[in-house]
Amino acid sequence: MIKLGVLASGRGTNLQAIIEACKNKLINAEVSIVISDNEKAFALERAKNNRIPAFYVDASDKRKHEEKMDELLQSHGVELVIGAGYMRILSPWFIERWRNKIINIHPALLPSFKGIDAQRQAIEYGVKIAGCTTHFMDEEPDHGPIILQAAVKVLPNDDRNSLAARILRVEHQILPRSIDLFEQGRLVIEGRKVKILPGDSWLEKYSYPDVLYSEGY
Numbered sequence: 001m002i003k004l005g006v007l008a009s010g011r012g013t014n015l016q017a018i019i020e021a022c023k024n025k026l027i028n029a030e031v032s033i034v035i036s037d038n039e040k041a042f043a044l045e046r047a048k049n050n051r052i053p054a055f056y057v058d059a060s061d062k063r064k065h066e067e068k069m070d071e072l073l074q075s076h077g078v079e080l081v082i083g084a085g086y087m088r089i090l091s092p093w094f095i096e097r098w099r100n101k102i103i104n105i106h107p108a109l110l111p112s113f114k115g116i117d118a119q120r121q122a123i124e125y126g127v128k129i130a131g132c133t134t135h136f137m138d139e140e141p142d143h144g145p146i147i148l149q150a151a152v153k154v155l156p157n158d159d160r161n162s163l164a165a166r167i168l169r170v171e172h173q174i175l176p177r178s179i180d181l182f183e184q185g186r187l188v189i190e191g192r193k194v195k196i197l198p199g200d201s202w203l204e205k206y207s208y209p210d211v212l213y214s215e216g217y
């Protein structure tokens with residue numbers, strides 16, 4: 001069973017989706033630690049409610065923040081780090097320590113709409129299709145090799161929040177599935193590309209009819 005360390009800055013619905021997927025044996029993993037840079041993050045409450053060790057790590061000094069996170073992740077035996085709404089840019093130092101072992105979720109079809117409030121960027125730009133992406137983190141924000149993407153329609157009356165909600169429920173699918181693929185040893189990174197080795201699919205067991213999932217889901 002693979003040990004996960006989850007970094008989260010906010011309400012933690014992606015964390016919750018991972019916890020549920022572990023409980024429901026959709027993935028062979030356990031969340032060993034949750035770390036937040038925000039003392040008030042509801043993600044920390046969710047961790048505690050599930051008896052998962054939860055730590056607030058002050059980020060006023062970036063280097064110290066990352067060193068502490070690294071130390072906690074190591075001491076909890078973490079094998080894969082998940083950025084689940086962790087709102088800081090990790091330094092090259094941290095990325096190097098966890099190279100090819102950090103997966104992030106971004107609420108847009110990368111490389112469109114990197115950075116903050118991607119859903120608002122998508123609405124304001126007027127795109128007709130939006131979605132979400134999981135990727136390995138590298139030194140550049142929202143840039144590393146893409147694992148999975150899923151596309152949803154933008155509807156005529158959508159505002160930022162209604163679109164964000166439609167994207168979020170799919171985030172809750174592709175993030176656990178990406179962990180599953182990693183755990184199964186099916187993700188092969190070749191430069192910018194992630195090759196997904198053949199195996200099972202979640203399309204039959206956990207998908208929505210109005211969503212387009214990339215190969216490997």
Ligand code: GRF
Nearest residue numbers: 010011012013014085105107
């Ligand atoms: C998600 O939309 C995620 O993609 C983005 O931040 C949001 C976090 O939501 N990076 P939650 O804290 O998991 O509910």
